Structures are given as structure tokens and as C-alpha cells.
Amino acid sequence: MKVPAVLTAGNAADLHEAPAVQTAGVADFFADDPDFQRQVEQYRARVQAAGREGNARYQAVYRARHPGRILARRAVRLALAHGVLKLGPCAWIGKPGHVCAGDVEAHHSSYAEADWLNVQSLCRRAHLAADREQRKVQRKSKKAPALLPLLEWP
Numbered sequence: 001m002k003v004p005a006v007l008t009a010g011n012a013a014d015l016h017e018a019p020a021v022q023t024a025g026v027a028d029f030f031a032d033d034p035d036f037q038r039q040v041e042q043y044r045a046r047v048q049a050a051g052r053e054g055n056a057r058y059q060a061v062y063r064a065r066h067p068g069r070i071l072a073r074r075a076v077r078l079a080l081a082h083g084v085l086k087l088g089p090c091a092w093i094g095k096p097g098h099v100c101a102g103d104v105e106a107h108h109s110s111y112a113e114a115d116w117l118n119v120q121s122l123c124r125r126a127h128l129a130a131d132r133e134q135r136k137v138q139r140k141s142k143k144a145p146a147l148l149p150l151l152e153w154p
């Protein structure tokens with residue numbers, strides 16, 4: 001599994017000092033997607049405006065909001081390090097239209113504790129596409145709340 005350089009730098013603050021590095025790998029895959037490019041621009045502007053404290057705050061919010069993700073990824077990291085889990089070749093190899101990017105990552109389709117090590121080996125490109133698909137499905141299945149909490153709105 002290839003670890004992006006920015007994650008081995010060991011300092012979260014590096015993220016906003018080198019936004020180009022952070023998105024370089026992903027940007028390659030979506031170079032012709034204007035929607036993605038726009039999102040990248042907005043993201044960079046937001047990260048730069050927030051600064052180091054903003055980054056720390058964001059990470060704290062992320063950890064609180066997605067405890068399952070943190071634990072699932074930690075479980076995979078440990079299982080890989082201890083040889084309990086081994087990743088195979090990209091599961092999308094052979095899928096029509098898939099141009100495999102090689103190095104595999106562990107893809108979760110569920111962050112429930114029972115599924116922490118229930119992962120699919122996917123290359124970066126397949127992983128990004130799989131996550132996008134998953135988000136699309138989740139957005140569709142989200143039901144509108146029966147009654148909007150109007151009184152709590154500012």
C-alpha cells in the first residue's frame with residue numbers, strides 16, 4: 001500500500017502549507033472533471049483561510065463525527081502491520097473501463113465494528129470511484145425529516 005508523502009510528513013500543519021501535494025494524486029485522476037477542479041479550489045481556499053488552528057479544529061470535529069471511520073482504519077492499519085490482513089490485487093481489475101492504478105488500499109463499505117476488517121482491495125482510482133458511488137447511494141437513501149426543526153433555526 002502506497003502512503004501519500006503528505007501523510008508520512010508527520011505534521012498535520014503540513015497539509016495547508018502544501019495543498020498541491022495533498023491533492024496531486026487525486027487531481028491526476030480527475031484532471032478533466034471541472035466539478036472536481038472547482039471543489040479543489042474551494043477546498044484550498046478554505047484550508048488556507050482556516051490556518052493551523054482551523055486544521056486542528058477540523059480534525060477534532062472529524063474525529064467526533066466519524067468515530068467508526070477512525071477505528072476501522074486503525075484496525076486495518078494494525079491488522080496489516082501484524083500480517084492478520086493481507087490485501088490482494090485490485091478487485092476492479094477486469095471491470096470494464098477500469099484502468100488500474102496499481103497499489104492497493106483497503107476499502108470499507110461499512111464502518112460497523114463487525115466490518116472493520118471486512119475490506120476490499122482497491123487501487124486509488126477504484127477506491128475513489130467506489131467511495132463516490134457509495135456516497136451517491138447514501139444520499140439517495142437519506143429520507144427528508146418528517147418535520148423540520150424550524151424553531152431551532154437562527
Ligand SMILES: [Zn+2]
Nearest residue numbers: 090100101123
Ligand atoms: Zn484498480
